[in-house]
Amino acid sequence: ATLEQWRSRSIYQVLTDRFARSDISTTAKCNVTEGNYCGGTYQGIIKKLNYIQEMGFSAIWISPITLNIPEKTKFGYAWHGYWQQDLYKLNDHYGSAEDLKMLSRALHARGMYLMVDIVTNHNGWNGSADSVDYTRFRPFNDRKYYHDYCAIADYTDQVQVENCWLGDTTVPLPDLNTEDQNVRTMYGTWIKQLISNYSIDGLRLDTVKYVDRPFWASFQRAANIFATGEVLSSNITFACSYQAELGSVLNYPAYYAIIDFLNSTSGTTAPLLHAAQTFKTSCKDTSVLTTFTENHDLPRFASQTKDMALAKNALALTLLWDGIPIVYAGQEHHYSGYADPANREATWLSGYSNKAELYTLTRTLNLVRSRALALSPSYATYNIWPIYNDTHTIAFRKGSSNAQIISVFTNVGSTNTNYAPWTLTLASGVTGWIPGTDVVEVLSCTKLTISPDGSLAVKMQKGLPKVYFSAAAAKADRRICNG
Numbered sequence: 001a002t003l004e005q006w007r008s009r010s011i012y013q014v015l016t017d018r019f020a021r022s023d024i025s026t027t028a029k030c031n032v033t034e035g036n037y038c039g040g041t042y043q044g045i046i047k048k049l050n051y052i053q054e055m056g057f058s059a060i061w062i063s064p065i066t067l068n069i070p071e072k073t074k075f076g077y078a079w080h081g082y083w084q085q086d087l088y089k090l091n092d093h094y095g096s097a098e099d100l101k102m103l104s105r106a107l108h109a110r111g112m113y114l115m116v117d118i119v120t121n122h123n124g125w126n127g128s129a130d131s132v133d134y135t136r137f138r139p140f141n142d143r144k145y146y147h148d149y150c151a152i153a154d155y156t157d158q159v160q161v162e163n164c165w166l167g168d169t170t171v172p173l174p175d176l177n178t179e180d181q182n183v184r185t186m187y188g189t190w191i192k193q194l195i196s197n198y199s200i201d202g203l204r205l206d207t208v209k210y211v212d213r214p215f216w217a218s219f220q221r222a223a224n225i226f227a228t229g230e231v232l233s234s235n236i237t238f239a240c241s242y243q244a245e246l247g248s249v250l251n252y253p254a255y256y257a258i259i260d261f262l263n264s265t266s267g268t269t270a271p272l273l274h275a276a277q278t279f280k281t282s283c284k285d286t287s288v289l290t291t292f293t294e295n296h297d298l299p300r301f302a303s304q305t306k307d308m309a310l311a312k313n314a315l316a317l318t319l320l321w322d323g324i325p326i327v328y329a330g331q332e333h334h335y336s337g338y339a340d341p342a343n344r345e346a347t348w349l350s351g352y353s354n355k356a357e358l359y360t361l362t363r364t365l366n367l368v369r370s371r372a373l374a375l376s377p378s379y380a381t382y383n384i385w386p387i388y389n390d391t392h393t394i395a396f397r398k399g400s401s402n403a404q405i406i407s408v409f410t411n412v413g414s415t416n417t418n419y420a421p422w423t424l425t426l427a428s429g430v431t432g433w434i435p436g437t438d439v440v441e442v443l444s445c446t447k448l449t450i451s452p453d454g455s456l457a458v459k460m461q462k463g464l465p466k467v468y469f470s471a472a473a474a475k476a477d478r479r480i481c482n483g
């Protein structure tokens with residue numbers, strides 16, 4: 001699928017081994033610190049597609065699918081998929097080729113997309129860097145396809161970043177010589193075949209800044225479908241510079257801005273305000289960047305603060321910021337694992353409850369966003385516009401008239417006694433709604449009418465976010481506040 005087709009999507013990220021088992025167990029043990037396969041499969045995902053789709057998602061991102069280091073390393077098994085060895089074989093712990101095709105077909109039958117995680121920077125090796133047996137790899141089965149070993153010492157030196165090896169001395173990641181024309185051609189051939197074999201709709205590209213830019217230009221051309229690249233950096237100019245080669249990048253800079261604002265009650269709105277004002281000029285197209293507040297590499301939000309009101313603000317911002325939202329499995333259950341590997345909990349242990357507060361919030365906001373996009377495709381490209389801010393509270397408008405969403409976020413938290421319920425008045429003009437318009441606050445299903453002077457009175461309480469949508473627009477989808 002194209003960039004254009006992905007723009008209105010919403011993505012749910014699963015680690016294939018950790019989302020759902022073929023037996024649909026909700027009790028199977030999964031000790032995150034042991035580094036073992038926990039039993040998640042493609043068949044398991046197929047059985048839980050209702051759970052994902054009913055939360056409002058229209059795409060899933062799965063782990064890398066290729067064959068990895070088979071044996072146990074000091075960091076455990078390669079259950080996450082990032083230590084590949086044979087690009088032409090599948091990781092059979094997740095299921096067979098037929099199972100993966102079934103998953104792809106099941107998604108397409110629901111109108112959903114399949115995004116696959118792709119690693120091109122390196123392979124994985126269990127042992128020291130000088131003990132690598134290159135004949136174990138396919139198709140890159142010779143030392144000539146790789147950069148000579150060196151460890152990255154200075155991460156600000158882009159030459160080292162691209163040419164030295166990631167990983168460590170226990171599990172080094174032999175670094176492909178992606179500057180080599182043969183390597184590029186072989187990767188191009190592989191990705192074309194992979195996309196066609198499994199009817200893949202989009203790619204998540206691993207370790208983008210560790211690979212030279214011309215490689216990405218050629219890989220994107222060969223793949224010829226939507227790809228979002230992982231450029232792990234808080235620098236928006238640097239991250240977005242890769243939009244020259246790839247359609248999209250993961251919005252790490254927005255992640256840092258959202259987390260700085262929300263991971264405690266002592267942050268301020270400044271980073272978010274700055275992001276809203278500058279991203280639109282730093283990026284070729286902010287509407288296709290992918291927005292997230294959690295993933296398998298980062299501390300879960302709830303490991304930083306247990307406050308549910310802050311978690312709701314974070315999730316709401318993820319879903320309503322410019323770009324394509326990504327929610328990481330477990331975020332809807334307020335999972336609280338800290339860094340890798342603790343943040344890779346089995347989703348099944350939540351019992352897949354669709355009554356969880358963050359599940360229903362995600363569902364409502366995905367539905368409202370979809371509704372806004374259906375009413376007006378320009379909702380996607382309308383840059384999020386700050387219409388109010390003080391130290392702890394910020395309001396945005398996104399979308400042109402009658403498809404707009406007005407959202408208000410605060411980091412005061414649920415228990416701050418200095419903040420009794422208060423009213424924030426959004427002046428006439430900034431919301432785009434004329435006097436007498438009926439609007440609904442979709443998270444509490446409260447109805448109100450724009451006053452004769454055109455203002456909207458936002459009642460803030462308990463540190464919760466507020467999201468307003470026109471009542472007429474909301475009504476068209478009965479699942480939003482029961483019509």
Ligand code: ABC
Nearest residue numbers: 075080082155167171206207230232233234235297340341
């Ligand atoms: C394993 C063990 C761990 C152990 C580790 C040493 O080895 O499991 O317990 O601690 C995979 C596995 C991991 C595994 C690694 C290495 O491989 O999932 O479990 O860790 O063997 C991607 C994937 C990730 C994957 C790989 C490798 C890459 O999402 O799951 O890991 O295929 C870097 C990379 C990034 C990578 C991430 C985990 O590490 O760039 O691609 N993710 C700075 C650097 C970043 C760096 C980051 C974290 O630190 O610039 O490049 O990310 O180390 C901002 C700055 C940024 C700065 C951040 C921290 O602050 O702007 O530059 O990032 O303000």
Ligand code: CA
Nearest residue numbers: 162163175210
């Ligand atoms: Ca490299």
